[in-house]
Amino acid sequence: xxxxxxxxxxxxxxxxxxxxxxxxxxxxxxxxxxxxxxxxxxxxxxxxxxxxxxxxxxxxxxxxxxxxxxxxxxxxxxxxxxxxxxxxxxxxxxxxxxxxxxxxxxxxxxxxxxxxxxxxxxxxxxxxxxxxxxxxxxxxxxxxxxxxxxxxxxxxxxxxxxxxxxxxxxxxxxxxxxxxxxxxxxxxxxxxxxxxxxxxxxxxxxxxxxxxxxxxxxxxxxxxxxxxxxxxxxxxxxxxxxxxxxxxxxxxxxxxxxxxxxxxxxxxxxxxxxxxxxxxxxxxxxxxxxxxxxxxxxxxxxxxxxxxxxxxxxxxxxxxxxxxxxxxxxxxxxxxxxxxxxxxxxxxxxxxxxxxxxxxxxxxxxxxxxx
Ligand SMILES: Cc1cc2nc3c(=O)[nH]c(=O)nc-3n(C[C@H](O)[C@H](O)[C@H](O)COP(=O)(O)O)c2cc1C
Numbered sequence: 001x002x003x004x005x006x007x008x009x010x011x012x013x014x015x016x017x018x019x020x021x022x023x024x025x026x027x028x029x030x031x032x033x034x035x036x037x038x039x040x041x042x043x044x045x046x047x048x049x050x051x052x053x054x055x056x057x058x059x060x061x062x063x064x065x066x067x068x069x070x071x072x073x074x075x076x077x078x079x080x081x082x083x084x085x086x087x088x089x090x091x092x093x094x095x096x097x098x099x100x101x102x103x104x105x106x107x108x109x110x111x112x113x114x115x116x117x118x119x120x121x122x123x124x125x126x127x128x129x130x131x132x133x134x135x136x137x138x139x140x141x142x143x144x145x146x147x148x149x150x151x152x153x154x155x156x157x158x159x160x161x162x163x164x165x166x167x168x169x170x171x172x173x174x175x176x177x178x179x180x181x182x183x184x185x186x187x188x189x190x191x192x193x194x195x196x197x198x199x200x201x202x203x204x205x206x207x208x209x210x211x212x213x214x215x216x217x218x219x220x221x222x223x224x225x226x227x228x229x230x231x232x233x234x235x236x237x238x239x240x241x242x243x244x245x246x247x248x249x250x251x252x253x254x255x256x257x258x259x260x261x262x263x264x265x266x267x268x269x270x271x272x273x274x275x276x277x278x279x280x281x282x283x284x285x286x287x288x289x290x291x292x293x294x295x296x297x298x299x300x301x302x303x304x305x306x307x308x309x310x311x312x313x314x315x316x317x318x319x320x321x322x323x324x325x326x327x328x329x330x331x332x333x334x335x336x337x338x339x340x341x342x343x344x345x346x347x348x349x350x351x352x353x354x355x356x357x358x359x360x361x362x363x364x365x366x367x368x369x370x371x
Contacts, residue, residue, distance in 0.1 A: 010365035013358060014324060015334040017057035017093070017243065018050055018346055022079045025069035027247060027338035028304050029276065032267040035341040038072060043079070044086040046343050051090040053350020058083060059124060059193075059213075059336060062095035065133045068276040068305045069269065077109055084117040093122040093193055098150050099139045103157035103174055107181060111162065114185035122191040123158070124213065127151045127201070129283035129293075144286035148200035149173070155192055155208045162189050193243065197225065198287040205240050206232035211334070213243040215293045216304070216311035219323075219330035226331030243334035244327055247308030248345065250353055254315040260340065261314055268303045277302045308338050321356035329366060 019027055020043060026034040037043070047058055060076035060083075080094040094113075096106050106123070113121045127147040128134065134141045142150060153171040160167045161181045169176040193211040194204060205212035206229050214225060226242055233240050251257040277297070284292030294302070301307045311327065313320045313335075324335055339345035 009368050011328070011368050012333070013361055014328045014332065015056040016054065016349075016354065017059050017334055017336045018046075018055055018342070019336065019338045020058045020060040020076075020079065020083065020092075021046075021342055022060045022074040022076060023063050023070040024072040026340065026342075027308070028264050028268075028340070029068045029272045030264045030268045030303055032264050032340070035344070036339070038074065040074075040079070040082055042343070043083060046346060047083045047087050047090055047092075049343055050346050050350075051087045053347055054354045055090065055346065055350070057091045057093055057122070057334070059093040060095055062097045062100075062126060063130075063133070064100065065130075065136050067130055067133065067279070069272050077113070080121060081113055081117075084113065084120055087120075089120075091120045091122055091191075093124050093191075095124045095126055096154075097126050097128055098147075098154040098173075099128060099134065099142075100137065101154075103154050103161065104176070104179070106154075107158050107161040110158075110190055111181060111183065111185045114190055115183055119186050119188065119190070122193060124193040124195060125151050125155055125158075125209070126195045129280050131283060132279065144198065144284065144292070145200045145288070148196070148198075148204050151194065152204045152208055155194070155204075158192065159189065159208070196293055198284065198292040199289045200287060201292075202229050203232065205229055207236050207238060209240055211241050211243050213336065214245065215297075215307040216245045216247065216301075216309065217307065218310065218312070219326040222327060222332060223330040230331070241333040242331050243336050244311060244332040245306040245308050245336045245338070246311035246313040246327075247304045247338045248313040248320060248349060248353070249340065250313075250315070250317050250320055250345070250349060252316065254319060257314045257316070261309065264340070265300050265303055268299075270299075273299060273302050276305060304338065306338075311335075313337075317352040317356055320353050321360055324353075324357050325360050325364070328361075 024038040026036040063073040076095045080092040150173045165180040166178045191210045194209040195213045197214045249257045280294040
């Protein structure tokens with residue numbers, strides 16, 4: 001970690017995003033009582049609360065069929081638009097899955113939403129792990145690294161369509177000839193996030209994405225990913241920011257927070273967790289280096305399906321704020337959060353954790369990393 005001095009500017013305040021519960025069952029594969037709804041009324045109110053509580057972004061998911069429970073799933077682009085209509089500052093990140101999505105349609109959809117809502121829409125290009133889902137909708141299933149080759153072309157196509165007139169592109173997956181999208185998105189271009197931690201995911205981030213989203217992890221493990229990606233990005237003359245997933249359980253005492261975690265795990269649905277674990281490990285197998293998102297996830301990690309417990313934002317607001325600073329020192333620019341009872345806990349997080357983070361950031365400013 002490098003603290004600032006007179007010559008080095010301070011890093012920006014860490015940003016906060018929350019997972020939009022646009023699928024049923026909440027963010028943990030557990031039969032614990034959850035007061036989180038997946039319907040639009042619940043989500044509109046949640047977006048308003050998040051915006052008022054200091055959250056910068058809301059991230060939706062794409063699922064075509066039930067995976068980890070998640071029996072019902074709203075489509076993320078349509079759903080994001082409804083959340084934009086309910087808010088005025090929040091940025092909404094819509095998940096896009098190359099394969100089902102074609103970049104021409106995606107670029108046009110997002111450009112329109114971008115025009116309608118003052119540039120507040122971003123995208124999360126995900127590469128897919130759920131073979132059964134692809135089979136269900138008749139989409140060919142590519143090998144792991146091929147999925148990333150396609151995602152990279154998808155991102156290059158989006159960026160080209162958004163930026164250029166007479167866009168021409170000859171890829172292995174997508175072709176464009178003299179295509180001019182009108183209207184284009186208003187300035188700035190929609191931000192492009194991506195999800196995944198494998199070698200292929202990191203390499204793609206270091207070439208084309210604005211943001212790299214990764215599963216929950218310790219600051220030490222996050223730092224390894226960040227150093228790896230930043231070094232490659234610098235060699236490519238590209239800069240990429242880092243978002244880290246976490247499941248937050250903030251309670252008055254650490255013991256209370258740990259009790260909630262223990263109950264989530266005790267009441268986990270073993271059949272659904274194991275089925276999910278089987279799918280994701282299978283999907284990652286073709287990632288030759290074995291560094292994929294779930295390469296080292298055990299049963300307890302998988303109960304929060306993006307390893308959110310590993311980031312350890314579980315305890316008192318003071319402990320959580322310190323751990324967020326440690327993740328920031330490791331290179332995180334954004335913390336993506338899931339909660340058990342979203343509306344209540346997003347509000348609580350905004351009231352009790354974010355102000356402590358801002359205070360610590362003011363007391364111990366970190367210097368911008370040398371590229
Ligand atoms: C924050 C985050 C959000 C994701 N959202 C989705 C999603 O909505 N739908 C989906 O199919 N995959 C989603 N993924 C999965 C990734 O696109 C990718 O398939 C997975 O992380 C495995 O990648 P890896 O083997 O390259 O690590 C997400 C991943 C992360 C980290």
